Amino acid sequence: MRQMSVISRRVAAAAVSVVLAGGAAACGPEKSGAQGGGADGAPKKGGTLTVLNRGPQKQFDPARLYTSGGGNVPSLVYRTLTTRNRENGAEGTKVVPDLATDTGTPSDDAKTWTYKLKDGLKFEDGSPITSADIKYGVERSFAAELSGGAPYLRDWLIGGDTYQGPYKEKKGLDSIETPDAKTIVFKLKKSEGDFPYFATSTQFAPVPKAKDTGAKYAEHPVSSGPYKVVKNVGDGEQLTLERNPHWSEATDKERHAYPDRIEVRSGLAPAVINQRLSTGSGADAAAITTDTNLGPAELAQVTGDKKLAARVGTGHFGYTNYLAFNPKAKPFDDPKVREAISYAINRTSVVNAAGGSSLAEPATTFLPNQKSFGYTAHDHFPAGAKGDVDKAKQLLKEAGHEDGLEITLTHSTAQNAETSPEIATAVQAALKDAGIKVKLEALEDNDYEEKVHSVDKQPGLFLAHWGADWPSGGPFLAPVFDGRQIVKDGYNFNASRLDDSKINDEIDEINKITDHDAAAKRWGALDKKIGEQALTVPLFHPVYKRLYGKDVKNVVISDWTGVLDISQVAVK
Numbered sequence: 001m002r003q004m005s006v007i008s009r010r011v012a013a014a015a016v017s018v019v020l021a022g023g024a025a026a027c028g029p030e031k032s033g034a035q036g037g038g039a040d041g042a043p044k045k046g047g048t049l050t051v052l053n054r055g056p057q058k059q060f061d062p063a064r065l066y067t068s069g070g071g072n073v074p075s076l077v078y079r080t081l082t083t084r085n086r087e088n089g090a091e092g093t094k095v096v097p098d099l100a101t102d103t104g105t106p107s108d109d110a111k112t113w114t115y116k117l118k119d120g121l122k123f124e125d126g127s128p129i130t131s132a133d134i135k136y137g138v139e140r141s142f143a144a145e146l147s148g149g150a151p152y153l154r155d156w157l158i159g160g161d162t163y164q165g166p167y168k169e170k171k172g173l174d175s176i177e178t179p180d181a182k183t184i185v186f187k188l189k190k191s192e193g194d195f196p197y198f199a200t201s202t203q204f205a206p207v208p209k210a211k212d213t214g215a216k217y218a219e220h221p222v223s224s225g226p227y228k229v230v231k232n233v234g235d236g237e238q239l240t241l242e243r244n245p246h247w248s249e250a251t252d253k254e255r256h257a258y259p260d261r262i263e264v265r266s267g268l269a270p271a272v273i274n275q276r277l278s279t280g281s282g283a284d285a286a287a288i289t290t291d292t293n294l295g296p297a298e299l300a301q302v303t304g305d306k307k308l309a310a311r312v313g314t315g316h317f318g319y320t321n322y323l324a325f326n327p328k329a330k331p332f333d334d335p336k337v338r339e340a341i342s343y344a345i346n347r348t349s350v351v352n353a354a355g356g357s358s359l360a361e362p363a364t365t366f367l368p369n370q371k372s373f374g375y376t377a378h379d380h381f382p383a384g385a386k387g388d389v390d391k392a393k394q395l396l397k398e399a400g401h402e403d404g405l406e407i408t409l410t411h412s413t414a415q416n417a418e419t420s421p422e423i424a425t426a427v428q429a430a431l432k433d434a435g436i437k438v439k440l441e442a443l444e445d446n447d448y449e450e451k452v453h454s455v456d457k458q459p460g461l462f463l464a465h466w467g468a469d470w471p472s473g474g475p476f477l478a479p480v481f482d483g484r485q486i487v488k489d490g491y492n493f494n495a496s497r498l499d500d501s502k503i504n505d506e507i508d509e510i511n512k513i514t515d516h517d518a519a520a521k522r523w524g525a526l527d528k529k530i531g532e533q534a535l536t537v538p539l540f541h542p543v544y545k546r547l548y549g550k551d552v553k554n555v556v557i558s559d560w561t562g563v564l565d566i567s568q569v570a571v572k
Helices: 006-012 131-140 152-156 216-221 271-279 281-288 298-302 336-345 345-351 390-400 421-433 447-450 474-480 501-511 518-532
Strands: 046-050 082-084 095-097 105-107 114-115 176-180 183-187 225-233 236-245 261-263 312-315 321-325 360-362 405-412 436-443 461-467 537-541 544-547
Touching: 006 152, 046 271, 046 281, 114 312, 131 176, 216 225, 271 281, 298 518, 336 390, 336 421, 336 436, 345 360, 345 421, 345 537, 405 421, 405 447, 421 436, 421 461, 447 461, 461 474, 474 501, 474 518, 501 518
Parallel strands: 046 261, 405 436, 405 461
Antiparallel strands: 082 095, 105 114, 114 183, 176 183, 225 236, 236 261, 312 544, 321 461, 321 537, 360 537
16 A cells, blocks of 8 residues: 555646647546447557656566556556456446456465466467466565565565565465466465455566566566567656557457557656647547646636547546644644544635645545445534534633644645645645644655654654555555554554554454455444544545547546556547
């Protein structure tokens, strides 16, 4: 699990202003359904898709990618044991088989997971994909030279905490068994009912040991997906993908591989990207972006153009922006002070500071407002749309602060619509009305990250945010509220230092559940229980708006990633 600052290249809102050529659209269709690519309305194969991005697709090695690379480029090259259901909205939050015949068979209270591979799986050179290739792909992700991927395997697999990868150790992990070429078994330290969701990550992509070139593997990885890398310039700044002739659509029901060729161009300014997409000249007519949103100024300027309105995709990603308390610091050790701040928040002004209602939805729960996470509507400190100042003052009086209170709010100077000065200023103004004087501590982004995630340096109150690696309550609640995940000598995300044995035990019990819907209900109930302690103040859930070229068809945006799924796109 990671906070958005670390994964902002995936979904961060770019609050930039540009004049879009030919007018524009206030906001795109709420559901961007499939659109035809041929005269009969059906998507057609052929053509070149262009991808215009801000950040380069760095760390293209499957071991170093964090989760599955969203709905983006890596999923075209790397297939995994399981994958996302490539459908719009809530249907897209389901996990489905990819290389495996199903989403896995659990045993021993979900501490053992067994997978069988499909028939006819091949690499780009025509050689068969075996369970040994998947085992090796997982094991190489432990190598120090290939760091950067999700940490779950090190924490979950038996022996994973000490294993150093195949470059240093001759023997592989005993907790990954391959009894035959089509069977792979994972032995875990503890129950993990969400294992099928994590098996979508690129650490589970097969890598042929004989073709592994270590740190250089990303330059010419061996594809198991519909496309292969034929050029990788500037560490992912320019990528060219062409068809993998040995990929079989018969074994891959999720990816369609409509374009013949995909050209990725990165290092572009957000204004330039949106300008090129709106104008749609030449190759830009068949272009998309996988990392650049329309910002509030742009949305305001694009009003009134129906053609552009039809080319704005709307996405929802499991993500929450919130105020984090450190109850070890005064005066936040007093629950009444935390509750007072919860009542004083003016979510209308915060939403406006985040870009308005088109780009942000007010939040009163820590879990995102999606069923797959277990969202259970509740508001323990009902402040209404603009805050309950009287209730906040009453609580401050009860806490011995009848004459008011002075506190400090730490935030980042980055213009990222999450921890930005605009959000901090909106919070400052709301609390002032309740008699709370707020001093703003603005830090450069790196300094901010270092301070808020350090147990020793953690401030009493700061702007925070959390995004989902997969659509489940577990990776959302556990890193932030499980006392066993408090990190004293590294990045700590449990700012409240909550270490409640009953909550820890409930997390363990839910992790034994392999029925996602049943687990979701329990996660929702746990979110509600934790919320009573006022350890955070949920502020808003972001909404993502992205423009795409006029010749781009078959747009699919799931609630798993919140962004256009490149594996579904066709071009005219």
